[in-house]
Amino acid sequence: MASHGVRGRSGGRPTLEEVAARAGVGRGTVSRVINGSPRVSDATRAAVQAAVAELGYVPNTAARALAANRTDAIALVVPEPETRFFAEPYFSDMLRGVGAELADTQMQLLLIFAGNDRERRRLAEYLAAHRVDGVLLVSVHADDPLPELLSQLEIPAVVSGPRSAEETLTSVDSDNYGGARAAVEHLLGRGRTRVAHITGRLDVYGARRRVDGYRDALRAAGHEVDELLIESGDFTEEGGRKAMSALLSRRPDLDAVFAGSDVTAAGARQVLRESGLRIPEDVALVGYDDSAIARHMDPPLTSVRQPIDNMGRAMIDLLLTEISDKRPSGLRRGERRHAVLPTELVVRASS
Amino acid sequence: MASHGVRGRSGGRPTLEEVAARAGVGRGTVSRVINGSPRVSDATRAAVQAAVAELGYVPNTAARALAANRTDAIALVVPEPETRFFAEPYFSDMLRGVGAELADTQMQLLLIFAGNDRERRRLAEYLAAHRVDGVLLVSVHADDPLPELLSQLEIPAVVSGPRSAEETLTSVDSDNYGGARAAVEHLLGRGRTRVAHITGRLDVYGARRRVDGYRDALRAAGHEVDELLIESGDFTEEGGRKAMSALLSRRPDLDAVFAGSDVTAAGARQVLRESGLRIPEDVALVGYDDSAIARHMDPPLTSVRQPIDNMGRAMIDLLLTEISDKRPSGLRRGERRHAVLPTELVVRASS
DNA sequence: AGGTACTGTGGGAGCGCTCCCACAAGTGAT
DNA sequence: ATCACTTGTGGGAGCGCTCCCACAGTACCT
Structure with a gap:
């Protein structure tokens, strides 16, 4: 016995x-x-x-x-193939913030890739088994079924980069509107008067917010918005080149460009150079993201920095609240939360 | 009721x-x-x-x-700060192999960084709580207390890159000896007769094995080993430069260099160029790792490729065996295992 | 006929914890 | 002295599974 x-x-x-x-x-x-x-x-x-x-x-x-009935674990879901995860500093910055915020918790962080169908199926099983208390979703596409699945399973989740102004999940974002506005105001303050904008992919909410910021900055300064100075891009270098060419042919007298990303700015820069325009003497250039490209460009690129690691921290913060709100059986305190973190304009030689 | x-x-x-x-x-x-x-x-x-x-x-x-009394989870422990993890393709390759091998298992992979003291303490607690069934250790330093802790806790573990020929943990390694030997034989086969070697850090077992391979290749071909053609480096570019200078001053007539890493080769290349020596006409150059540097060097660098993703797969394989060997109460089947995976010489213009 | 073995199955016990009820003891208001 | 709390504590019940013992049924020897 x-x-x-x-x-x-x-x-x-x-x-x-x-x-x-x-x-x-x-x-x-x-x-x-x-x-x-x-x-x-x-x-x-x-x-x-x-x-x-x-x-x-x-x-x-x-x-x-x-x-x-809890696991003390949360998952960071990366809906991209692993290669992209390693290639883009976005993820490593995010991971750093998340890790730091989680350090004095007993929560365990799981890194889960869901870049292909097989991985997505595995993730679905994983979530169905309730093996995590909550989920961090970095950059969801508008048509992703994951958010739906999560709310069906009643698993707390926080997304970085809301899909729209009506995002149903708790979200964390950087202030795209404010960042764009600051960039344009900076250009205006430098005496530029014909500021063009190459947008990001307009199916991305953040890119649309940047356009809003661009418009409002101009209006607030008493300029009217010239639609011919707006050309849509897609965050890529090639897109930047095309958009820049289009803008130059429509408005050869433009004196500044606010690009939707640093990569886009790099594309624009090439076209400007080929057209014999000097940066910043003839045309000032501002990018977005403050990535490594910005620092290494010639001339170094003024850019809008997003506090990615702080976004990671904020995501954890909100997620932990959601999780503990859920715990005391049933009744949910607090509303859907949407945190928006301030951006910072990093001024360099290009403007 | x-x-x-x-x-x-x-x-x-x-x-x-x-x-x-x-x-x-x-x-x-x-x-x-x-x-x-x-x-x-x-x-x-x-x-x-x-x-x-x-x-x-x-x-x-x-x-x-x-x-x-099991967790169905294993940890991949990276004894480096996160930054290094993202910077070095080694880890992402390893992760890919590990992930692939684990895909049709129900084992969960945890990624754990132990780059600083705080993280190491956290890891120790984690292991003490037996929250994983096994551990994958990528590149342990010779004086690391982790292996000791693991065997004390009786947690199955596999290490990549054994610390010595007497490694107590089950290990997976690439064939450093064979890779080096193939590189040198390749150079000899191209008609080179005075092949120098810039070693890696000699406290790393793999680097010592490469020296062995270098020596044996020469002897097998009937050459005697000229100690003045061997200079120790430390895997860095600066180390490569210094070593190359030393070699050139001692043996200005050398006609080939086998470097302990691609980065080291890059350093050596600079010095060769500055000395007016052409690659490969005057001096042939071979590196190790077949990293991105090798492909982008001018001229492209011949290098020894290690099958890192396969090493990841092999590690999982061995670990799963250890775990299941342990399960049926007590008696352990099989010995300590050491897998050695073949390397491949990638010939490019530098040799 | 009796043994011996194997196959397939049911269900008790137990893993180590959290939750919550019960209750003792103390504190203060009535 | 009584009631009503509050504070601190012990321990039963239960979480959902695996392990293993028991046992019925069948098959194949002596």
Whole structure:
């Protein structure tokens, strides 16, 4: 009878029960101490902590997860192939912020790629098994079924880069509107009067917000918006080249360009050079993202920096709130939250 | 009484018991089907599978982990800061291999950085809590306490790049000896007779093996080893420059250089150029790693490619075997294993 | 006929925790 | 003295699974 279920005993690790015995208290009390409940007297707490230290007690995560119905893990879902993940600094910055914010939590971060169908199916299973308490979604496409799945499964989730102004998921974004506005105001402040804009992909909400910022900056400064100075791009270098050519043929007298991304700006720069225009003497150029390209361009590119790591931190913040809001059975506190973080204009030689 | 412990019920997910009831069998039988035990009749299996499908049953990982004393998760531990992880293609290649090999398993991969003391402490706690069934260690330093901790906790582990010929952990490595030997034989085959070698950091086992390969290739071809043609480097570009200068001053008549890494080769190349020596006409150059540098160098660099993604696959393979060897209580089958994967010489214009 | 073996199955016990009810003891208002 | 709280504590029940023992049924030897 004594030697009945010695089977598992997970490598002889001490259990809550043993700690309780050692400290001369009940199981519940040890649990309370471990979980930081305030309803424990100081003396008892000290005794329990001593026992924990002596025995080298470490809670069994699986048992906790089973009893409490939570996993203490959250997933960072990257809906891109791994290659892109490594190539774009966006993700590593994001990961850094997320990691930092999570460091003094006991939450575990899982990195999950969902770049192809197979991986997406696996992710769906994973979520169906409720193996995480919450999900961080970086850059979702407008038609992605994932958000729907998440709310169906009632899994808390936070998305970076909302899909629209009516985003249903809690979201974190940088201030695209404000960033664009600051960029244009900077150009106007430098005495430029005919500021063009090469947009990003307009099915991306953030790109549309940048256009809004561009327009409002002009209006606020008393200029009227010349639609011929707006040309849509797609975030790529090639798109930047095409758009720049179009703009130059329509408005050869333009004296500044605000590009939707640094890469786009790089494309625009090529065309400007080929047209014999000097940067910034003839045409000032401003990009967006403040990526490595911006720093290494000739001349160095003025650009709008997004606080990506802080976005990561904010995402964790919101997610943890959602998770704990959900915990006390049923009733949900707080509304859908949308955090918008300020951007910063980094002025360099191109403007 | 009926509504007693409805508390958790994890979002109303069906349980094993419910599947059993639906299929008209016992709990044990369902468990057997789920876990692919062969001791189930075909008819019963079909009935259970139908019930599983109808109910949309997904096993509860926590319960399984608790009962079976395993986690179905393994950790990929990167003993470097995150920045390095993103910067070096080594890790992304490794991750790709690991991911691919794990794809048709139900094992979950955790990526854990242990670049600073804080992270290392966190990792230690993590391992102490036995939150993973096994650990993949990529590139351990000779004095790292991690291997010791792992064997103390009896956690299966596989390391890439053994620390010595007596590595105690199961290891996977590429054939440094063979790769070096092939490189040197290639140079000799091209008619070079005075082949120098700039080594890697000699506290790294793989670098020492490359020196062995270099020596043996020369001897096998009937040359004797000229110690003045060997200069130690440290895998860096600066180290390559210094070593090359030293070699040139000692042996101005050398006609080939085998460098310990592509980066080292890049350093050597600079010095050769500055000395007015042409590559490959005057001096042939071969690197190691076949990194992006090699392809983009002028002239493109002949280099030894390591099958990093396959190393990742092999590591998973070995780790899974260790884990399952450990499972059936106590007795360990098989010895410490050391896999060595073949390298490939990629010939380009520099030799 | 009796043994011995194997196949397939049901279900008890137990994994280590959290949750919550019960209850003792103390505190203050009535 | 009584009631009503509050604070601190113990421990039962239960989370959903796996493991393993027990046992019925069948098959194949002596």
